[in-house]
Structure formats: C-alpha cells, structure tokens
Amino acid sequence: MGCDFEGAGFGLESITVNIRGIDIHIDRYNKGANEKIIFLHGFTGSTHSWDEVISHLPSTFDLLAIDLIGHGGTSKPMDSGRYSAEEQIKDLHALFQQLQWSNFTLVGYSMGGRLALAYASQYTVKRLILESSSPGLIEIEERTNRKQSDEQLANRILEEGLVSFVDFWERIPLFQSQRKLSLEKQQLIRQERLAGTEIGLANSLRGFGTGVQPSYWEKLDDLFTPTFLITGELDEKFSNLAKKMKNYFPNAAHTEVRNVGHAIHVENPELFATIVKDIILKEDVR
Template sequence: MKQKYTTCVIMDPEMAVYKNSMRITVGDCTYGVSVIGDGEPIVCFHGFSESGNTWDNVKLVNHAMYRIDCIGHGQSDKPRPLEPYTIPAMLEDMHTVINLAVGDKYALMGYSMGARLALLYALQYGDEVQALVLESGSVGIADETERQARVDSDEALAQNIESLDSAWFANMWANVSIFASQQSLPDAVKAKIQARRQHNQVHALANTLRGSGQGIMPYVGDELHRLPCRTLYVSGSLDTKYDGIRQSVFEGQPNVTTHCIEGAGHNTHIEQPEEFSKVVLDFLRD
C-alpha cells in the first residue's frame, strides 16, 4: 500500500472568503477546510451534495467551526476512482485532516450524510471527540433485504446522475419529499442551496452514493452504548422519518440528549438556524 503523506497550507486571509481557509493534502487527495468563529473547536460535516458553506447561518458563540468539505464536494478534490469515497477511506482521511487542522480534542457535528459519518467517526475515534452533535442522521439499516434495496436504489440514482448532469440532479434533489419544507424558505436561501448542488460533478456524486451511501453504511444502532462522549441528536418535527429515529433509537440511550425543532424539516440548521444554534450551544455549554 502506498504510504500517505500530508501537507497543510493556510491561505492568505485577505484572499480567503472566510477568516481562515486551508488546503490539506492526504495522500493523493486535497481537502478544503474553512473556519469561522473563535474559541473551542467544533468540526462540522455537511450533507450529500452540500459543502461546508451549509453552516453559514449557524452561530456558535465562543466556538471555532471547522467546516470540512467531504471528498467529492465543495473545495475538496473530486477524484474519479471509487476508493477515496469508501467509508473506511473517508474516516481515515478525515481523521488526518482534523488532527492537522484542529488537534486531537474537539467537538464534532454532522448533518444527514455528515451525521452518519460523524457517528461512525465517533465510534472509531471516540477518545478524541469530546461532544457529538447529530442532525437528522441514520444509524444504518438493520434488515439485510432493506439494505440491499437501498444499495440498488442508490445505484439507480448514480446511473441517472451519470447519464444526465448536475443541473438535472439539483432540480430533482430539491423536489425530494424530505426537502418539501424548504419550499417556504426565502428565495435567496434556496438559491444558495441550489448553487451548492449544481456545483457538484456527476462522477463525484455517483461515487459518493456507491462508496458511502446509506445502503453501504454498517448498521450501528446496537452500538450507541459505546459512544464515549456526550451526544445530542436533533431532528425536525416535519421530518417524520428522522424524528422517528430520534424517538425510537436515540431517546433513552445513556449519555444522549435529544431535541425536536418544531416546524422544521430534515435540514433544521438551514430552516431554523437561530433555534438550531441555541440548542447546540446549550448542549455544548452544559
């Protein structure tokens, strides 16, 4: 196996969109990291087809938010081979990126796909994660038949994306039922979401589905007791699937706090950023 090397370049703040922007190379892949705020570090993983910019309206006082673009997204590389998009490779690379950018003690927060990755990451590197925030995240699919059906569904979507284009994907994804509550967002907010989705490359979206989709994720619903850190699970009341996961899977788990944001759907941090920020801050300060 080829040995990985790492480099970290901090861009000129006068040229960067944010206070600090970094380009961190791990092996053959370079990751984009943007930092907003000052104080205790909290690492942020975004959702599928999004980027670190999804957290723009989240304000965590006295915290520095390290928003990492997952492989194939945002300012990170979009390699054509599948291997960098597989869950083991993603977790290992993210761990290297975080240690270079932040150190070995930090809070961790993830949304949707990012919440799945954050949960798996915390189970693997829990001695470093001091607090964990999961927003609308899955614990995987327990039933083998259902899991294979999800793999097949993701493969069909990947083939559609490859045969069409990112504009088709962005329009289709915006009309998925889980995002129905976003239709009432201001036009400027919806335009930013759409721009992030259209920025993606078709092969990167397809590789993400094949390498780290929900059907590929191992089921860890029976391993939550192993989480060594305080954990917060946040869902929206309009998102019946993931609010159901909050109630049936996370409520009652040791060291886990849950919160439902009324009137929000799947993406609570975009639909109600002030309420989301308050809930997370209260948790982190506890």
C-alpha cells in the same frame, strides 16, 4: 502541511490540506479559541451549508467546516471505493492530527451525521451532535434495495447531468418544507447543489450511500460520548429514528424542533446555532 490559503476575513481561513493523497478543503473561524467544533455537511452540501449557523455562534468557539470527499473544494476521485466510510474515517483522523485538533465537538447533518457517528465509534470526541442522522440499515433486504436505488441515482446523475439531478433532488419529499423559505434562500441552496460535480456526487452515493455503509446500530450502546440528536418536527422519519436511537445510546438527548423539516440548520439557522451553543455551554458548566 501543504496548505493553500485562499483568503481570509472575519476570522476566516479558507484552506486546502493534502491528506492521504487527496486535497481536503476546510473553512476555519476564530482560530485559537478554546472550544473546538467541527461541522460535517450533508449530501450535495459544502462548508457553505454552515455559513449562517456559524454567523450566529460566538467568537469564543474555534470552528472548522469540512468539504467531504466528492463535495465542494475537496477532491473527487474516480474510484468510488475511496469514498467508503473506512476511508473517510482515516481522512478525518489524519486531518485532525495534522491540525493538532483533539477534545472537540463533532456536528454532522444527514450524510455528515452518519460519518460523524462512524468516526466517534472509533475515536474519542468530546461531544457528538447528530442532526437528522441515521446509524445505517440493519436488514439485508433493506440494505440491498437501498444500494440498488443509490446506484440507479448515481447512474442518473452521470447520464442526465447535474442540473437535471438537482431539479429532481429539490422535489423529493424530504425537502418539501424548504419550499416555505424565501426565494432568495431557495436559490442559494440550489446554487450550492449546482456547485457540485457529477462524478463527485455519483461516487459519494456509490461509496458512502446508506446501503453500502456499515450499520452502527450495534455500536450505539458502547458509545458513552455525550450525544445530542436534533430533528425537525416535519421530518417524521428521522424524528422517529432519533427516538429509537436515544434508547440505544447510554448518554443521549433528543431535541425536536418545531415547524422545520430535515435540514434544521438551513430552515432555522439561528435557532440551530442557539441549540448548539446551549449544549456546549451547559455541558461545560457540569
């Protein structure tokens, strides 16, 4: 299997698995539990993005957090084409097959939500939980503009360095609500972002930015997987997107969480964990 066990504690296995020529780092909790949940982080994140949420989930859940390509302990290839949606879907599926995982709930935040939706459009999952996510862009002009802006941002990361980029990223309006968090928590978020690399983040934008990924809008009405959309009240853009997406899915529900912005799992991890737990337990009763 090619696993490198880096350490364990409190039911945690921190593992590196070689998949399709790259190393993928995963954190697994409560191995062998009946209910399986997989977490995919957002841009600049890592498995640690989910630490607090996981701490509030029951030990009866087998939990898997994955460092996506270009992030955390996973490989950062020089070829941006290796970061594409198609390649990442293949990576995830090969990983799940190697771990012998099936019939799982797939949770994705922002970029990770886009990948979760992309994966679920090709392969069966038990449930899909999308936090502040998008199916991509439809209009050619909008896609072109976004691709150009992502390319400019990728160049900026490579030219100015990680610290300068993180300083900029922390100030974008999408994360304004995070300024209400304690200084200690803001510092933890900053440290996670600074743990990235210039090439990993730049190539993530180039290979899997919203402007280059396929649009999945036309596939939503064929996706019969029970789907749960979670957005923050203060994140008007993604709340409106979720309301629009709900009309396309055959089997979807939308929860808007009060007094939080884009990253509900960061701003109120206990409540986010409760929402996830309630979704799973209520669905299992049916």
